[in-house]
Amino acid sequence: MFITCPSFAFLLLTLLILMASMPNHSTQACLGGGSSGVNTYQKSCPEAEAIIFSGVERAVADDPRMAASLLRLHFHDCFVNGCDASVLLDDTAEFVGEKTAAPNLNSLRGFEVIDAIKCELELACPETVSCADILATVARDSVLLSGGPTWEVPMGRRDSLTASKAAANNNIPAPNSDVATLISKFQNVGLSQKDMVTLSGAHTIGKARCTTFQSRLNGAGLETPGLDKDFLTSLQELCSDSIVNNTTLAELDLVTPATFDNQYYINLLSGEGLLTSDQALVVGVGGTRDLVQSYVEDPLKFFEEFKASMVKMGSLKPLTGIGGEIRRNCRSLN
Incomplete structure (x- = not known):
């Protein structure tokens, strides 16, 4: 799927405005611990959370229901073999993805919002921010933008190399x-x-x-x-x-x-x-x-x-260290 991203100059200008005005969501240590070698993004992609917040803010402004949809994506991801962005994968010749499982078919939405955010992150910090961390962060920001609380999102998840329709049917x-x-x-x-x-x-x-x-x-x-x-x-x-x-x-x-x-x-x-x-x-x-x-x-x-x-839910069975990968496109393996 081809996605058109905004120009990098426009992105930088947007980031400067957002980082000056948005709440302080500093990134905690990664899930795998300081010795795991997993990115915390503080140095590798310091603008990551601003990019994600901006993407969620635009999506919710266009469609207030999207806040609940993005929150639900994180839930349905974590209930299937942990928080590894498996829910975002399209079907392949090797496996059937989770999008057509009974709890998800014609029900889950917001995939295009994740695509757009990932596209901007790839422009700013190629192959750095995982789709699993994006899901955890958009869930937090969706709650905040709906008038709820905010919290620190531990980072360092990596993305799965497979998905399970059967587990989605059984676990959710x-x-x-x-x-x-x-x-x-x-x-x-x-x-x-x-x-x-x-x-x-x-x-x-x-x-x-x-x-x-x-x-x-x-x-x-x-x-x-x-x-x-x-x-x-x-x-x-x-x-x-x-x-x-x-x-x-x-x-x-x-x-x-x-x-x-x-x-x-x-x-x-x-x-x-x-x-x-x-x-x-x-x-x-x-x-x-x-x-x-x-x-x-x-x-x-x-x-x-x-x-x-x-x-606690966002920390269920995360892939860290050398597990999984950092997908360039959240819908498909590298």
């Missing part, structure tokens, strides 16, 4: 999952029950197709404990044509759909969780419901714990 939690399944899926990749509830808060921004919660619309929703019946009726009206038009979208958070806040958890206690996997967090007492309640009462606690869980 489905929108109709119950709590036991959610906990199991998260624990299988090294994340705790608390991480699961905390990271589910990413659903405070973004949209979902009616087809992802179709079973609730066909009567199963009436049996969902705690689900608000007026809310269900509104979804049935919105999605009335979704059988023939599966492009209909519903807000994951009807109250503040484009703002990263704790409203998602407030909605759950009100019986207005869009997905079955959302509302499941408050079914019964104790455990997940108690944590939801704590985030309703203390939004700053949610922000702090979301940051910690994002760093």
Whole structure:
């Protein structure tokens, strides 16, 4: 795929403006540790984070929904053999990529945004910044640009040499999952029950197709404990044509759909969780419901714990040192 990049002179001018005005996102030590020989970009590509931030800022300005889409890309990458940018690979003669897996097909978006950012990085610092590090950083910047917290993104991931459609089908939690399944899926990749509830808060921004919660619309929703019946009726009206038009979208958070806040958890206690996997967090007492309640009462606690869980997820099985490669094009191997 051919991508047209802006001129280098224009890029430098943009960087000077951005670096003077953007928040301070200094790069921490790399994931593999100081002795691993993996780039931290502080010397090899000091403008890396400014380039990435600029790319996300442009994309979100053009399409506010893109913030949630870029955040989701990082999630779906890390749940399949670690955070290695395998989700970005197109199919090859050697393997089938993850883009056509059930959780991703006609659902994941934002690939062109990553392409554009990578193109600018290759102009500034050829073969230096990994696609996996780009995904981790755009996730952080998407949250920040939506009004959420920011955090330091540990750097040093390298890019995978393969992808796994089967692992994507098996590892990524489905929108109709119950709590036991959610906990199991998260624990299988090294994340705790608390991480699961905390990271589910990413659903405070973004949209979902009616087809992802179709079973609730066909009567199963009436049996969902705690689900608000007026809310269900509104979804049935919105999605009335979704059988023939599966492009209909519903807000994951009807109250503040484009703002990263704790409203998602407030909605759950009100019986207005869009997905079955959302509302499941408050079914019964104790455990997940108690944590939801704590985030309703203390939004700053949610922000702090979301940051910690994002760093933890972003550190799942990274390729470092001589593992993998630094792709020149995020869609294909070098």
